[in-house]
Amino acid sequence: MTSPDVTFTEATAEMATAYYGCQPPYSFKGYVALHEGRPIGVGGVFFSGDRPVAFSDMKDEMRPMLKAKARAVRVLETLIRSFKVPVYAVAAESTSVGLLTKLGFTDTHQKASAGPVMMREPT
Secondary structure, three states: OOOOOEEEEEOOHHHHHHHHOOOOOOOOEEEEEEEOOEEEEEEEEEEEOOEEEEEEEEOHHHOOOHHHHHHHHHHHHHHHHOOOOOEEEEOOOOOHHHHHHHOOOEEEEEEEOOEEEEEEOOO
16 A cells, blocks of 8 residues: 555654553654544654663554555664663564564563563664
8 A cells, every 4th residue: 555645744643642642651753654634653763761662553444544654663773773771672573573674673581571671772
């Protein structure tokens, strides 16, 4: 499915609340995918203690939008590369390990409740 009408913009507290239906459990720097003015995806980096953690989430309607998902990955990759310290991520979906590996993350051999913890060293 093509998705020329999906746009990406810096996330605001209002957009994050609109996406999640309530205030997110943490503040973050990131982006929101908008389709017809509605948030259908969100991703970015939040801090857990002193560790930056990359994350992404999408509504079911975004899942078949392959071009939009590819653009979302590029937007998030640029954000992740801006960090001068290791960035962590939890591979919560079955396809996450492969995608994170392509983005330069390696397995830390630690497990979180949602899946394996991966890390990307700064470049």
